[in-house]
Amino acid sequence: MTDNSDTTTGASQHDTGRRNFLKKGGMLASAGGVAAASSTLGMPAIASERREWRMVTAWPKGFPGVGTNAERVAQLITEMSDGRLTVTVHGAGEVVPAMEVFDAVSSGTVEMGHDASFHHMGKNPIFALFTTIPFGLVGNEYAGWLLHGGGMELWDEAYAEFGLKPFMACNTGTQMFGWFREPIETVQDLRGLKFRTPGLGAAVMSQLGATVVQMPVGELFQAMQSGTVDACELVSPFNDIAIGIQQVAKNYYAPGVIEGSTIVNAVVNREKFNELPRDLQQIVRTACLQGYTDSWAEYTYKNAPAMRKLTQEHGVQLRRVPEEILRAMGDASNKVLTEMRDDGDELTRRIFDSYLSARGGMKAYTSIAEQGFLNARSLDYDYPS
Known part of the structure; x- marks a missing residue:
């Protein structure tokens, strides 16, 4: 904006004000000294105020990727605030069970949590859209929708009812379809299969006849070993x-159409967040966003060597999901999502409309840009290795 004020008049007013101030200097000195002393005394008290938060998580303590992401976010908040806000992390079961993070933060039992929103579809099925849905958004598209397409505002509105403030804190990137004791070739092979998967992927697999089992990450190995489940979808090689x-x-299958990109969130008790001064609120936001980009980079880099180790040292067979199953899953996803939108309330429909509009628009460009580039990069030609 252009400033059209009279600078000469402004200078004159400044000089007059300065002379008046100097004339009154003796009279104001004692009052000013008191004011200055009061201000000086007040500042250290504000600056030295310390807050201690607990963060509960859905992951075993120190679990690679999602577990260490929680610890990094907590460390960032603590360091960026110079200790004014100290966050201590607790693994699943240390304070509350893995699937009770949402309730613990909502009730104020703890100040902060770290899990995935699709763990809490019992509160509202629409929460799944803020983690992942079958055939949904990939990582860069998710960030686009949340940060620039109105998704974050809708998420905040959906969680406000429960006294929570959500933040995107981690992204695992595109996941794998899952682990199977026996190879799968047709949709018939899924019928009666005891399959562990969370979120809307569970509803889709149920449509295809699988017996879906829900359980925390920390219980998966025991369940697969004992035969409680026949197959499971977890994350990715790392x-x-x-x-x-x-x-x-x-038998390790791809592509991971159940979770094309998965957001892990940090949630903060809304009342506790609103009590923070604005700089600490921004520190929490910034630390979570840094955690999001850092985790995405970590998964991208570390999945490749982990996959090599699985196939070369552990005899794992990397397999592609048959097209018949992929198409059947796409049709089942359409049915599940359509019913959810039609049966939902006004907020559910707004979230769906925003998500699907973003997916349609970005999918058109992604198929031209990223997918086109990756197809070209996969061609047979000479290149340094």
Whole structure:
């Protein structure tokens, strides 16, 4: 904006004000000294105020990827605030069970949590859209929708009812379809299969006849080993190798259409967040966003060597999901999502409309840009290795 004020008049007013101030200097000195002393005394008290928060998580303590992401976010908040806001992390079961993070933060039992929104579809099925849905958004598209397409505002509105403030804190990137004891070739092979998967992927697999089992990450190895489940969808090589499922299943399938990109969130008790001064609120936001980009980069880089280790050292067979199954899953996804939107309330429909509009628009460009580039990069030609 152009400033059209009279600078000469402004200078004159400044000089007059300065002379008046100097004339009154003696009279104001004692009052000013008191004011200055009061201000000086007040500042250290504000600056030295310390807050201690607890963060509960859905992951085993120190679990690679999602677990260490929680610890990094907590450390960032603590360091960026110079200790004014200290966050201590607790693994699943240390304070509350893995699937009770949402309730613990909502009730104010703890100040902060770290899990995935699709764990809490019992509160509202629409929460799944803020983690992942079958055939949904990939990582860069998710960030686009949330940060620039109105998704974050809708998420905040959906969680406000429960006294929570959500933040995108982690992205695992595109996941794998899952681990299977026996190879799968047709939709018939899924019928009666005891399959662990969370979120809307569970509803889709149920449509195809699978018997869906829900359980936390920390219970998966035991379940696969004992036969409680026949197959499971976890994350991707970097995480999966740490669980050790390669010891009890050798068929590893891609692409991971159930979770094309998965957001893990940090949630803060809304009342506690609103009590923070604005700079600490921004520190929490910034630390979570840094955690999102850092985790995405970590998964991208570490999945490749983990996959090599699985196939070359553990005898894992990397397999592609048959097209018949992929098409059937796409049709089942359409049915599940359509019913959810039609049966939902006004907020549910607004979230769906925003998500699907973003998916349609970005999918058109992604198929031209990223997918086109990746197809070209996969061609047979000479290149340094």
